[in-house]
Amino acid sequence: MTAAVTLGGPLAGGAASAAADGVTGTLVGLFVLLLGAKLGEEVLRRLGQPGVVGEVIGGFIVGPHALALVAPGDAAAVFAELGVVVLLFTVGLEVRTDQLAAVGRPAVQTAIIAMILPIIGGFGLAALLGEEPIAAAFVGLALAATSIGITSRVLKDLHVLDRVFARVVIGAALVDDILALLLIGIVGGIADGDLSASTLLVGVAGIGLVLLGFAAARRARGLPRHVFTWPLFADTPLVPAFLLMLATALLAEAIGLAAIIGAFVAGLIIAETEAAEELERDVRPLASVFTPFFFAVTGAELDLSAMLDPGILVLAVTLAVIGVVTKAAGGLLGARRIGGWAAATVGFGMIPRGEVGIVVANLALAAGVVEDALFAAMMVAVVLTTVIAPYLLAFSVPRAIKEATGS
Amino acid sequence: MTAAVTLGGPLAGGAASAAADGVTGTLVGLFVLLLGAKLGEEVLRRLGQPGVVGEVIGGFIVGPHALALVAPGDAAAVFAELGVVVLLFTVGLEVRTDQLAAVGRPAVQTAIIAMILPIIGGFGLAALLGEEPIAAAFVGLALAATSIGITSRVLKDLHVLDRVFARVVIGAALVDDILALLLIGIVGGIADGDLSASTLLVGVAGIGLVLLGFAAARRARGLPRHVFTWPLFADTPLVPAFLLMLATALLAEAIGLAAIIGAFVAGLIIAETEAAEELERDVRPLASVFTPFFFAVTGAELDLSAMLDPGILVLAVTLAVIGVVTKAAGGLLGARRIGGWAAATVGFGMIPRGEVGIVVANLALAAGVVEDALFAAMMVAVVLTTVIAPYLLAFSVPRAIKEATGS
Numbered sequence: 008m009t010a011a012v013t014l015g016g017p018l019a020g021g022a023a024s025a026a027a028d029g030v031t032g033t034l035v036g037l038f039v040l041l042l043g044a045k046l047g048e049e050v051l052r053r054l055g056q057p058g059v060v061g062e063v064i065g066g067f068i069v070g071p072h073a074l075a076l077v078a079p080g081d082a083a084a085v086f087a088e089l090g091v092v093v094l095l096f097t098v099g100l101e102v103r104t105d106q107l108a109a110v111g112r113p114a115v116q117t118a119i120i121a122m123i124l125p126i127i128g129g130f131g132l133a134a135l136l137g138e139e140p141i142a143a144a145f146v147g148l149a150l151a152a153t154s155i156g157i158t159s160r161v162l163k164d165l166h167v168l169d170r171v172f173a174r175v176v177i178g179a180a181l182v183d184d185i186l187a188l189l190l191i192g193i194v195g196g197i198a199d200g201d202l203s204a205s206t207l208l209v210g211v212a213g214i215g216l217v218l219l220g221f222a223a224a225r226r227a228r229g230l231p232r233h234v235f236t237w238p239l240f241a242d243t244p245l246v247p248a249f250l251l252m253l254a255t256a257l258l259a260e261a262i263g264l265a266a267i268i269g270a271f272v273a274g275l276i277i278a279e280t281e282a283a284e285e286l287e288r289d290v291r292p293l294a295s296v297f298t299p300f301f302f303a304v305t306g307a308e309l310d311l312s313a314m315l316d317p318g319i320l321v322l323a324v325t326l327a328v329i330g331v332v333t334k335a336a337g338g339l340l341g342a343r344r345i346g347g348w349a350a351a352t353v354g355f356g357m358i359p360r361g362e363v364g365i366v367v368a369n370l371a372l373a374a375g376v377v378e379d380a381l382f383a384a385m386m387v388a389v390v391l392t393t394v395i396a397p398y399l400l401a402f403s404v405p406r407a408i409k410e411a412t413g414s
Numbered sequence: 415m416t417a418a419v420t421l422g423g424p425l426a427g428g429a430a431s432a433a434a435d436g437v438t439g440t441l442v443g444l445f446v447l448l449l450g451a452k453l454g455e456e457v458l459r460r461l462g463q464p465g466v467v468g469e470v471i472g473g474f475i476v477g478p479h480a481l482a483l484v485a486p487g488d489a490a491a492v493f494a495e496l497g498v499v500v501l502l503f504t505v506g507l508e509v510r511t512d513q514l515a516a517v518g519r520p521a522v523q524t525a526i527i528a529m530i531l532p533i534i535g536g537f538g539l540a541a542l543l544g545e546e547p548i549a550a551a552f553v554g555l556a557l558a559a560t561s562i563g564i565t566s567r568v569l570k571d572l573h574v575l576d577r578v579f580a581r582v583v584i585g586a587a588l589v590d591d592i593l594a595l596l597l598i599g600i601v602g603g604i605a606d607g608d609l610s611a612s613t614l615l616v617g618v619a620g621i622g623l624v625l626l627g628f629a630a631a632r633r634a635r636g637l638p639r640h641v642f643t644w645p646l647f648a649d650t651p652l653v654p655a656f657l658l659m660l661a662t663a664l665l666a667e668a669i670g671l672a673a674i675i676g677a678f679v680a681g682l683i684i685a686e687t688e689a690a691e692e693l694e695r696d697v698r699p700l701a702s703v704f705t706p707f708f709f710a711v712t713g714a715e716l717d718l719s720a721m722l723d724p725g726i727l728v729l730a731v732t733l734a735v736i737g738v739v740t741k742a743a744g745g746l747l748g749a750r751r752i753g754g755w756a757a758a759t760v761g762f763g764m765i766p767r768g769e770v771g772i773v774v775a776n777l778a779l780a781a782g783v784v785e786d787a788l789f790a791a792m793m794v795a796v797v798l799t800t801v802i803a804p805y806l807l808a809f810s811v812p813r814a815i816k817e818a819t820g821s
Contacts, residue, residue: 029488029491030488030491030492030495031664031667031673033488033491033492034492034495034496034660034663034664034673035664037492037660038657038660038661038664041653041656041657041660042657045645045647045653045657048646048647049645049646049647052646052647053646058646058647080488081436081437081440081487081488081489082488082489082492084436084437084440085437085440085441085444085489088437088441089441238452238456239455239456239459239460239465240452240455240456240459240465243702245699245702245703246448246452246702246703246706249448249702249703250445250448250449250452253441253444253445253448254445256441257438257441257442257445260438266438266441289698289699290699291696291699292652292696292697292698292699292700293699293700293703295649295650295652295653295656296652296653296656296700299653
C-alpha cells in the first residue's frame with residue numbers, strides 16, 4: 008500500500024499501477040531496447056555503416072552483457088520473433104511467385120552448393136583439430152544454415168528487393184531452410200542413435216508447405232480486396248492478413264521450418280491479391296516498430312566474453328572465414344549466370360548464420376558431442392558471419408546494380 | 415534432441431525452433447486471443463451489438479475461465495497495455511488542446527460531480543450494510559474512478575471523437591484520473607495509518623504533468639515534420655513518435671497516473687504538429703493490431719464464478735446500478751449546458767470503471783478492510799459497468815447528434 012502514497016523510485020508506480028508493476032517494468036525494458044537499437048542505428052548510419060549492425064550493437068550495449076540496462080525476457084523475445092516474422096512477411100509482399108520461380112535454378116543450385124561447401128569446410132577443420140566425426144558434422148552444420156533475416160533487412164534498406172540477385176538470395180534461403188531442417192534431423196538423429204523415417208517426413212512436410220504456398224499464391228492471383236474485408240471487423244485487409252501471417256508462421260514452426268518461412272509464404276500469397284499494395288503500406292508501421300526488436304534482442308543476447316580467450320578467438324575467426332568464403336563461393340558457383348557481382352551478392356547474402364547456427368551449436372552442446380571451447384567458438388563464428396554480411400552486401404550491391412545497367 | 419527428428423504434437427517444434435519453444439507457445443496464445451477477440455466482435459456486430467463488447471466476450475471465451483484455450487501471461491499483458499496506450503495516443507492525435515480547453519468547465523464539473531456522487535452512493539450502501547467506514551470508503555472509491563479505454567473505443571468506432579460531448583468525456587476522464595489518484599492515495603494512507611504529504615505531492619505531480627503537456631502542445635503548434643524525421647533512422651515520423659508516446663506513458667505511470675493519460679498527452683502534443691495527419695494514418699495499423707488485446711485480455715481475466723452466488727450477484731448488481739445512475743447524473747448535472755442527450759452521453763461515457771476499479775478493490779482486499787464476498791461483488795460490479803456502457807452510448811450518441819443538428 009505504501010507505493011500508493013509515496014513517489015518511491017522513478018518507476019515505483021502509484022496506486023493505479025500497483026497491479027501492473029510487472030507490465031510496466033517490461034514496457035520500460037522494451038522502450039530501452041527500442042531506443043538503444045535506434046540510437047545504435049543512428050550512430051552507425053552517421054558513420055556511413057549499415058543501420059542494422061547499429062541495431063544489433065545498440066541492443067548489445069543496453070543488454071545484460073554490457074551496460075545491463077535491460078535483461079530481455081519473454082515479452083522481448085516475442086517482439087523479436089514477431090519483428091522478424093513481420094519483416095519476412097513484408098519481403099514476401101514485395102516478391103511475386105513467378106519471379107521467384109524464374110530464378111528457381113540458380114536459387115536451388117546456390118542453396119545446395121552453399122550448404123555443401125561450408126559443411127565440408129567446417130567438418131574438415133574440426134576433423135583436422137582431432138574432433139570426432141559427429142562433432143565435426145555439427146561444426147559443419149552450424150556453418151551451413153543461412154538465416155535470411157539480416158540480409159532481408161539490408162536488401163530492403165537498400166531498396167533492391169526487386170532485383171534478380173535479391174530474388175535468388177531469397178529463393179536460395181528458402182531451399183536452404185528445408186535442407187537444413189533435413190540435415191539437422193539426420194545429424195541429430197545419428198548423435199542420438201535415434202534416426203528414423205520421421206526425419207524424412209519432416210522434410211517432406213516442409214517441402215509440402217512451401218509448394219502448397221506457391222500453389223495458393225497462384226490461385227490467389229487477382230483476388231479482390233473484398234476477400235479480406237468481408238468481416239465487419241475488417242475496415243481494411245490488415246487484421247485478416249495479420250492473422251493469416253501468424254497462422255502460416257505458426258504452421259511452419261509446427262512442421263519444423265522457421266516461422267519466418269511461413270510468414271514469407273503468407274506474404275507471397277497476399278502479394279498476388281488486389282489487397283497487396285494497401286497491405287504493403289499498412290504493414291510498414293508494424294515492421295518499423297517490431298523489426299528493431301529482432302536485431303536489438305540478437306545484440307542483447309551476445310555474450311562476447313568468449314572472445315577474450317585467444318584460443319577460442321582464433322578458432323572462431325577461422326570458422327567464420329571458412330563460413331564466409333564457402334558461402335561466397337556457393338553464390339559465385341550456384342548463381343554465376345546472373346553476373347559476377349550479382350552472384351557474389353547472392354553468396355554474401357547467404358553468409359549470416361543467425362539463430363539457425365546458434366540452435367545447431369546448442370544441439371551439439373546438449374548432445375554432449377562438443378566441448379565448451381568449441382561451442383563458444385561456434386557461437387562467436389555465427390556472430391561474426393552475421394555482423395560481416397551487411398558490410399559485404401553494402402560493397403557488392405552497388406557493383407551488382409552497375410554491372411546489370413552496364414550489360 | 416528427440417524433438418529434432420520427430421513431428422511430435424502439433425506445436426512440438428522442430429530442431430530449428432527447439433530454443434524458441436516458449437516464444438512459439440506465447441505466439442500461439444496471442445494468435446488465439448486476437449482470433450477470439452475478432453470472432454467475438456464479428457458475432458456481436460452481426461447481432462447489431464457494440465464490437466468492443468464482442469472483443470471482451472471473445473477474450474473471455476478463449477480465456478482460462480471458459481474454454482481455457484489460452485492463459486494470458488506477461489506478453490499478453492504487455493500487448494494489452496500497449497493496446498490501450500496506442501488507443502489513447504490515437505485519441506490524443508484527434509483532439510486539439512484548444513477544443514479541450516474550450517470544454518474545460520463542463521469537463522471539470524462533470525469529473526467532480528461524477529466522482530462525488532458514486533462515492534456517496536457506494537459509501538452509503540456499504541454503511542447501510544454495516545461495513546466499517548474505511549471499507550465503505552473503498553467501495554465508494556471503486557465506483558468513483560473512470561476508465562476511459564472502452565469509451566474511447568466506442569466513440570472512435572462511432573466516428574464521433576470530434577463532437578463536443580466526446581471532448582467533454584475525455585477532458586472529464588483526464589481530471590477524473592488525477593482526482594482518483596489523490597483519493598486513492600488519501601484513503602489508502604488512512605487504511606495504512608500512513609497518510610503523508612507525499613500523497614499531495616503525487617497529486618501535484620499529476621496535475622503538473624498534464625499542464626506541462628498542454629503547454630508543450632501549445633508550443634508544438636505548427637512544428638514542421640522535420641522535427642520528427644531528422645534522425646537518419648526515421649524515414650517517417652512514426653518511430654520517434656512511438657518512442658515519445660512510450661516515454662510519456664511511462665513517465666505518467668512513474669508519477670502514479672495511468673499510462674494512458676501520458677499516451678493521450680503525447681498524442682495531444684503531436685496533434686499540433688505538421689506530422690499529425692501522417693501519424694494518424696501510420697498509427698492506425700498499430701492500433702488495429704494491439705488494441706484488441708486490451709479488450710480480449712480484460713475478458714480473459716473475468717472470473718464470473720462469483721456471479722453464481724445469488725447474494726454476491728444481488729450486491730454486485732446494486733453496486734453497478736448505483737455506479738451507472740450516479741455517473742449518468744454526474745454527466746447530466748456537470749455538462750447540462752451542452753444539451754440533454756450530449757450530457758447523458760458524457761455521463762454514460764464515464765460509467766466504465768475498468769482497471770482502476772479493479773485496482774481499488776484489490777487494494778481494499780490487500781489492506782484487509784473488505785471480506786471476500788464484498789470484494790467479489792465489487793469486481794463483478796466493475797465488470798457490469800464496463801460492459802453496459804457501450805450499450806448506453808450506442809443509445810445516446812445518435813440522439814445527441816440529432817439534438818445538436820436540430821438546435
